[in-house]
Amino acid sequence: MNTRWVRAARWYLRELTGESAYDRxxxxxxxxxxxxxxxxxxxxxxxxxxxxxxxxxxxxC
Structure with missing residues (x-):
């Protein structure tokens, strides 16, 4: 369960910072x-x- 939380947090931070947009x-x-x-x-x-x-x-404006 701890691994799932870490993956979810990593995904969220990558989406929030725009890092995943560059990868896409x-x-x-x-x-x-x-x-x-x-x-x-x-x-x-x-x-x-x-x-x-x-x-x-x-x-x-």
Whole structure:
């Protein structure tokens, strides 16, 4: 039972911090672009931020 709690807490923290989003992105990138290099975590964060800033409906003002 202790192992189950640890796994659940780890999953929750990875989802909360966005670490799992990068992992999902890498899997999707490898599947759709097998010959292209996978962006680093820093490059992914920069792309994600740029994408969010360019979406006009994501801001309140």
């Amino acid at each position: 992105y890498c899997e999707r990138h490898r599947r759709h672009h097998p010959l292209a290099p996978v962006p680093t975590r820093r490059e992914y964060q920069a792309l994600r931020t740029l994408h969010q800033e360019n979406r006009s409906h994501s801001r309140c």
